[in-house]
Each structure stands twice: as C-alpha cells, then as structure tokens.
Amino acid sequence: MHRIRPLDHLILILGCLFMLAPVAVAIMTSTHSAADIHVNGLSLAPGGHAIETYATVLSKRGGFTGEVTGATMAMNSLILGLGFAIGKIALSMLAAYALVYFRFRFATAMFWVIFTTLLLPLEVRIMPSYQVMSDLRLLNSYTGLILPLLASATGTFYFRQFFKSVPDELLEAARIDGAGPVKFFFDILLPLSKTMMAAIFIIMFVYGWNQYLWPMLMTTEERFFTLMRGIKQILQVWVGSQIPDYNQAFALAVLALLPPVIVVVVFQRWFIKGLTESDK
Amino acid sequence: MASITLTNVSKTYPGAPAPSVCDINLTIADGEFIVLVGPSGCGKSTLLRMVAGLEEISCGEVRIADRVVNRVDPADRDIAMVFQNYALYPHMTVRENMAYGLKNRKTPKAEIEARVAEAARMLELGPYLDRRPRALSGGQRQRVAMGRAVVRQPAAFLFDEPLSNLDAKLRVSMRGEIRRLQRRLGTTSLYVTHDQLEAMTLADRLVVLNAGRIEQVGTPLEIYHHPASTFVASFIGAPAMNLLDGRADSGWLQVGVHRLARQDQLGSGPVTIGLRAEDLTPAAEGLAFKTDFVEELGAQRLVHGHVDGQLLVVAMDPAMPISAELRLGVAPDRVHVFATDTGKRIETAPAISRPAVVTA
Secondary structure (H helix, E strand, O other): OOOOOOOHHHHHHHHHHHHHHHHHHHHHHOOOOHHHHHHHOOOOOOOOOOOHHHHHHHHOOOOOOOOOOHHHHHHHHHHHHHHHHHHHHHHHHHHHHHHHOOOOOOHHHHHHHHHHHHHHHHHHHHHHHHHHHHHHHOOOOOOHHHHHHHHOHHHHHHHHHHHHHHOOHHHHHHHOOOOOOHHHHHOOOOOOHHHHHHHHHHHHHHHHHHOOOOHHHHOHHHHHHOOHHHHHHHHHOOOOOOOOOOHHHHHHHHHHHHHHHHHHHHHHHHHHHHHHOOOO | OOEEEEEEEOOOOOOOOOOOOOEEEEEEOOOEEEEEOOOOOOHHHHHHHHHHOOOOEEEEEEOOEEOOOOOOHHOOEEEEEEEOOOOOOOOOOOHHHHHHHHHOOOOOHHEEEHHHHHHHOOOOOHHHOOHHHHHOHHHHHHHHHHHHHOOOOEEEEEOOOOOOOOOHHHHHHHHHHHHHHHHHOOOEEEEEEEHHHHHHHHHHEEEEEEEEEEEEOOOHHOOOOOOOEEHHHHOOOOOOOOEEEEEEOOOOOEEEEEEEEEEOOOOOOEEEEEEOOHEEEEEEEEEEEEEEEEEEOOOOEEEEEEEOOOOEEEEEOOOOOOOOEEEEEOOOOEEEEEEEOOOEEOOOOOOOOOOOOOOO
C-alpha cells in the first residue's frame, strides 16, 4: 500500500521549494543594506546587516508624526488578530448555540440568512460599515477596528455543524444531571469544542492579522498603524534621490510572517483534528 | 424510593396523524423492576422519555412518588437515566462524570467523594476513576453510566436500551449486574428494551407495547404462558409461538383435518391456534408434520417444518431421532386460542393456574 513513489515526492519537493523560495529570498534580502539591494537586486546569500536592520525596524520612530515604531505596529496587528479571533469565536459560538439548541421560530431561516452572508466579502459592505462606525464616533479606535467585523458567518457555520454532531443524549444527560443552558454550554459544550475553537482561532487570527483595507479606512491616526500598512509606508518614500529602505520593508514583512506561523505551529495538531474528526 | 403512576398518558408529535403513545395506564410499585418491551417504533422509548421529562406529555398525568411531574424539569424529578450510547461526558474523567450531577446539586464535597467511591466499589470501577471514557471498554462505559445513576440515589432508575451497544456475551453478564444492583438498592426501575430475552430475565413485571398501546402487563411467566394476543405470543419467547390457522368445529379445535383438543365453549368458526415449540411432542397420532430443516442449539434442537402448508417449529430433545414425517401431539391445556380477526386471546378452559415463580 505505502510504497514510496518517487514522482509523488518530486512533486511535493517542488511544491515546497515553490512555496519556500519567496520567503527565503525575503529573509536573505532583508539582511543586506538598502543600497546593496538597489544595486544588486534580490539575493539568496546572507548579507551582514541583519541585526541592525531588524533593530531599526522595531525601534525606529517613523511616519509623519515620528511616533510609530515597528513594535507599535506589530502590537496593533496583534490586537487586531487576537481581537478578531477571540471575538469571532465567542460571538459565533453563542450564535450557533442558539441556532442549534434553542427552539424558536425561523431558526432555520435565520441560519440560512447568516449563511448567505458568507458569500458577501467585506468589501461589499465596507461603506455602510464605515458610515455606522463614523456615526458612533468609533473611528480611530480599536473598538471601531474590531467590532464591525466580528460577526462571522464562517465561524457560526462551523460551530453549528459541530454542535449538531454532538449527540443529543449528552444534552439530555446533562439536563437530568441538573445542568441548565448556561452550565451545559460552559461545562460540556465548551470543552468539547476545543479543537474546533483552535481551528477557527487560526483562521480568524490570520484573517485579522492580514487586514489591510479596513484599518486603512477606519484609522487615520498613525498610532493605529498595523504592520501591513507599515510595509507599504516604507516604500512610499521615493522622494528625490532617496533610496527606499527595501531592507526594512523585507524585515517588516518577515516579522509580519512570524506570529501567524507561530499560531499555526502551536495550534496545528488541534487544527487538523478540529477540521477532520468530530472529537467524541 | 418511590412508586410511579401513569394515568391516561398520551403523546402526539406535532403534525403526526396518530398518537405515538396512546392512553397508557400503569402503576409501578416502589422497588419494582418494570421492563417496557416491544418492537422498534412501538413508543416504549417515548414513554420512558416522558417519565424522564425529556419529552413533553401531550395528555395524561405522570406521578413520581405521588407528585405530579408533568411540568417538572428532568433535573427535579429525582430520577436518573442510563442511555443506550452511555452519554458520558467525553472530556471528564470517570470520577467527574459520576460527580457532575451531584456537583450541580450543591452536594457537599465530602459526600460526593464518599458516594462516588461507594459506587465505584460496587461497580468495580476503582482502577478507572481517573480515566476518560474514551480509554474504557464498552462494558466499563456502561458501568460508569450506571454509576452516574447510582451516585444520585434517585427515586427511580430509567434505562433506555442500555445493553444494545454491547456484544452478546457482555450483554448477558451486564444483564446480571443490572439485576443484582437493582435488587441491592431496591430502587424502582423502568427499563426499555426490544430484546424479549432481556425483558424476560430482568423484569418483575413486563409491559408489552404495540403501536403505542399496552398489549399486556404481567410477570414474565404469566406473559409467556398466557399471552393476551397473537402479538404478545409471537413477540415473547424464542422461538416465537407457532400461530396456526385453525377452526373450532363441533366441539373440537382443529388444524386442517387434525383434531387437537376438545373444546365445547367455542362456537364454530375460524380461530388462530397458538402452540409453543416446546409443548409439541412426537405422538402416535396427531398433526402430520413434514420436516424441512433442523437448527441445532446443543441443549435442544429446533425442527422447522410445516403442517398443512403452515410453518411450524418444534423444540426437541437432541437424542430423539427425526424422520421426514412426524406425528405431533400437544397437551390440551397447552393449546392457546386467539380470535382470528382481533388477535385477542380467547380463554378456553378455566384459566389454568400455573405456579409462577415468585420473584423476591
């Protein structure tokens, strides 16, 4: 059954190289000086400026106000990523709990309405969302950044499917054991959903971390800048004879890569479990 | 400890044309072990779940310990339930599983511990207390599910086909354990099964259900020897009772041309005649039986064949020689007569009282 097939491996290895090469190039290039890159282009050999570049990126105050450092931006991205992930999990779990376990009229209809919004990307409702946030005076705030995007059809859908796969007898046993709706949720359902939560956490964290358009609209103050905007910012200094800080842009990109990688590595075992088996 | 009384209990699911459970009246005495038995879809689980409070009661009244519980939450009915798939909380250890119900009832910690320890000792679960259900075998999980019921010290145990997920051998031993446990605790029990053997061996009294109605209530032997209808006759006992189309004619019960027994009370007309496989014995004259095939069971053999084109099973001693054609006789008091149209039993001779084994 499990013969080693050279061709399969070749394809896999090529695939890996294809995926990894750009990352390797980014890392290697970020260790050269900006002038070097400007002259020689991208490189695959390490240069000698790694430490200073990364130190600069993290601590140099930039932007118009001279207030933003790489660290602030990373922090903002992190707040956005975590806020998205945790908020979406909490909200979609509760929504799915209501949809699955409470009998109310139009529950199915409601679910399908939620489900249809899966088809609509953020961009479709970006103007009304902006309007609402603006009216609520939530522009330039973390709340404004995170809140409007919290409702998650994907999350609700996944949790609904998961809750449906939990045997009814478990609910009945819990009812006989004297657990009310709240207790059942926290004592039984929540622990059972761990793998599912891990899966959603990864997806949503990366989604939040990578947000670009929404933060750009919502925030004008530089202290809310995220890493994604920072990278762009660095390359926007092409004035006069200045050479853009390519090295810094690459360094920032590499830094931006790390947290999602860490999240995936930490949660991956749960992640796979969550998406493939219903853990019972 | 408590009695359970069902009065005119019915259940109609919304949108269903006919009730799934219809007009059930049943009194379960304190400490009694009642088994609800019937084919799938006969409403036995629905009935149990109505007692548990997991299913709303459409009409009628359920009393547990003289308290009407129709509108009482399952948790407050003072019952414990054992489910077919055990319904153990997968993320909790055996100990936590058993303690969960008590914890929710704010039982003092020391008492929870004592009760869990006692239940674990009784069910030989001691070594597994800190394991998750996943790491247990089917039989052990079943015992944990029972432990969860036992620690609660409820007024009644409700069992919903608790053994049907186990293999045959384990089922027999668990059956014994359930019976022993129930005897020891003396807790009123309501047990649902579709397995007539399980029903016979466990019950103080059996309730045979068919299509949402009670067909017969009685001790296992009463039901075995005096089935109230052809349904009960064919459902209880293995092999099932032979039911033959016969007729009552001028004082005789007949199958085809063979006279089985004298019968003066009945007029003339078609009847259904029930014969237990083990009541039939080879005789000098009687039913002409043509052998088709033989099932060897070891202690006895089941000979399948037909009489007058009607299928018939006879239980015989393995030592007895079998020929292609046999003559079968039956003691007159072992002939059951049922009305052909309604399937109801027709009491013929004055009901023969049989010394029923008294269940202690």
